[in-house]
Amino acid sequence: MALLQKFDFGLPDAKDDPLLEVCALKIAPIAQFLTDNKSILVGDRGSGKTAVFRLLSDRKIQFTNNDNLNQIHIPIDEELSYKTLKGHISNQIKESTKEDASPHRLVWELFIFSRCLEGLRKQFEGNRRFDKINEEFQEAVGLKNPGKVGLIDLITKTKKTFGVKLENGHMGYVVPNFYASVEPKREADEPIDQSNFLDLPRFKSELNLLLADAKAVAYVLIDKLDEFVSGEEYKTQLSTLQALIQSWRDYQSYPKIKIKLFLRRDLYERLDFSSIGRDKIEPRKVELIWTDEDIRHLIATRIFHNIQSINKGKSLAIYCDERYLTIDRQFLNEIRSLDSIPENERSILDVVKHKFLMMRDYLRQRKRDAYDARTTNVHDMAYTALITTLFPRAANHKTKANKIEQIEISTYFSTHFQFSSKTTTPRIILLFLQYCLEATRHYYLNNPTESIQINEKGEYPVFLRDHLFQAYEQVRVLAMQTITGLNSAWQRSAANIMRHASTSKTPEAISFKEAKKHLGKDVTDEELSNFFAFYEHAGLFACTNRADNLDGRIYSIPIIFQRMSANAFT
Incomplete structure (x- = not known):
């Protein structure tokens, strides 16, 4: 018994797992993600995305770069800083741009670049070129006394109005050029003062050149994206993630600043790639699947x-x-x-x-x-x-x-x-x-x-x-209660359907028609279709005949959720 007390298999949450480093496994998808031509790690809940993020943040593993450049890892997983910044900027964005995706893009651009500067400050302490970039960027967003301030102080301690002007960018894409005005609100028909433009491409280019001359590369690691968009409306979540993908895409023009995204599968599958092209995203993505x-x-x-x-x-x-x-x-x-x-x-x-x-x-x-x-x-x-x-x-x-x-x-x-x-x-x-x-x-x-x-x-x-x-x-x-509880509006319906399936003659599957009959006439076909789509992404169901119409569809139930005991639904 004394020896058994010494046993420790670690913890399920990678953020707190004491054995993560000593028992780390570089399985094939992780090794693939660590190459320079991969940028997005996609995986289910619990697949190990945060484990990889933590190992990289702590410099226990590194990316593969053939030029032997000095690697600087800049981890970002504090959703609170992002939400504070987003809330502040959203209140100051001109009304004419609020319906566009640009406000979300502006938040990401400021958030990522500011965190880059903060993460590189120690590496380039006393470097005049770096100090110049840092000071000019702070001045551009309206800070009158630039210095060593953090992102939130930089934004929230200045009064300004943010706006956007769409321009032709590299590779033929239309990209937003942002400006920050510290003067009183400008009327819509007044010309924009060019001196107020946040020339982010120039700042990125200068930082990229500085890194290249220093034979260094900055890896910006962004994890916990589900927490960044938690509590938002579905449409807002989608716009936020789309804006991040667009920002990531733009950073491809600056090879010494590499954005690495850790994204949950269900969030990734919601994205609309029509503006960028799925063929430009998929080759940069790695699926974190454990054999x-x-x-x-x-x-x-x-x-x-x-x-x-x-x-x-x-x-x-x-x-x-x-x-x-x-x-x-x-x-x-x-x-x-x-x-x-x-x-x-x-x-x-x-x-x-x-x-x-x-x-x-x-x-x-x-x-x-x-x-x-x-x-x-x-x-x-x-x-x-x-x-x-x-x-x-x-x-x-x-x-x-x-x-x-x-x-x-x-x-x-x-x-x-x-x-x-x-x-x-x-x-x-x-x-x-x-x-x-x-x-x-x-x-x-x-x-x-x-x-x-x-x-x-x-x-x-x-x-x-x-x-x-x-x-x-x-x-x-625990798995059943966790998954059904992911959506408070549907939690009771999910529990009722699974309770019914567990006592039926076919616990390995449930039909759309059967679920509709069980939930009652108040549930529309569209609502039930959205219900199954959500919980399919969450891991509870899998449609076996998606080509059929709704009433003919069958949803299989994994072994782990078949014939659940009564206490799973309490």
């Missing part, structure tokens, strides 16, 4: 960290069945699943099926020669072996018939933690591990006579099947 192997690697790394800490760096021997290295991947999961069943519990059908699969694999292997590569992965075998050092080879799960049966542990992690996007996120796995640890500690605290003995395969049965089952139920309930 089944990545998830096993994540779990194995956290387990290994704990074992090494307890063993104080001593070597660890793990058991790996050599047969699994040669068995064809097509048959491997089924064979491992059957192997996980104790021999005295195997049915005649299990024995026959196992022999049949082994025979099929044997016949396939006979056709292979020295030029055929393995279909298995030796690293993944090691990850699975590490997992089963402490966890059972098979976990209990509920079948479609609502019966408790065992499922091989790798298959369990690959299938039972996916949302409607059919991907598993680190957050849900770390939450599960945390609950497993709590259940296990509670069990051994109440059963002090129980001891953990190493078995013939070098495994320690620390986490028992009942602990996994209990932890999984907790994860399911």
Whole structure:
């Protein structure tokens, strides 16, 4: 029990995870994002965007640049500063521009460039060129006594009217040129004083040249964009994000100032790319998706960290069945699943099926020669072996018939933690591990006579099947309540639909017509369509026949949300 108290699998929230640095994994999408030609990291909730942001902010990982330039990372995730700036500027923008996307663009332009100057101040302390850029920018926004002030002070302590004039920009795009007037409000028909223009392209260009001469590159990292737009009307959220994408696009002309965006998938999919062109955005985007192997690697790394800490760096021997290295991947999961069943519990059908699969694999292997590569992965075998050092080879799960049966542990992690996007996120796995640890500690605290003995395969049965089952139920309930609660207006309707689906004969799906009947006549088809669209992005449903009309549509429900217990809806 004393050793178990030392176990720590980390926390689901990357912002507070104490093991993030020591257990960081540079999976393929992350490695791809760290290259210079990628700028937007898109992922589901809990996929690890903030983890990457934190590692970059703390300089634990770096971007790949072939010129070996000095990297300066400028993290931005304080939505409060942005909202304060936005509120102040919105009140001072001329009425004629308020309906345009330009006000949002102005806020982002001022916010990003000001944060650039703040982030570079230490690097270029005493540099006359930098001081000149900084002072001229502050003067341009109306600060009479420029100095070392922060963004909010710079804006809120000056009185000015902001406006916009649309001009032809680079690459044929129409771009806004902003101005700030410190004089009394100008009448609409009066000419604009050219001296008041916020010549942002000039400021960006001069800062870009300064960085180039210093053999440096500034990476501006923007995370928590869902919090930047929280509490806003849907249309305003969309305009805010569109304006950010336009600002990001404009910064492509300044190669030493690189904007890196961390964007939730559902927010990204709302964007309208018609003004920029999706073909110009997609090549710069990376989808943060964890493969089944990545998830096993994540779990194995956290387990290994704990074992090494307890063993104080001593070597660890793990058991790996050599047969699994040669068995064809097509048959491997089924064979491992059957192997996980104790021999005295195997049915005649299990024995026959196992022999049949082994025979099929044997016949396939006979056709292979020295030029055929393995279909298995030796690293993944090691990850699975590490997992089963402490966890059972098979976990209990509920079948479609609502019966408790065992499922091989790798298959369990690959299938039972996916949302409607059919991907598993680190957050849900770390939450599960945390609950497993709590259940296990509670069990051994109440059963002090129980001891953990190493078995013939070098495994320690620390986490028992009942602990996994209990932890999984907790994860399911929390995930359900979190997702349904994302929209307060639809929360009750979502809970009612899921309660109905959980007790129906087909808990794995619900039809549009069935949901409409269950919610009543007061809900229109458009409202219900928007409801399903929202919760599909959130991970609760997935439409299986989108080409059909609304009444014919079927929405599948992931395993993690099937047959929920009653306490999930309280």
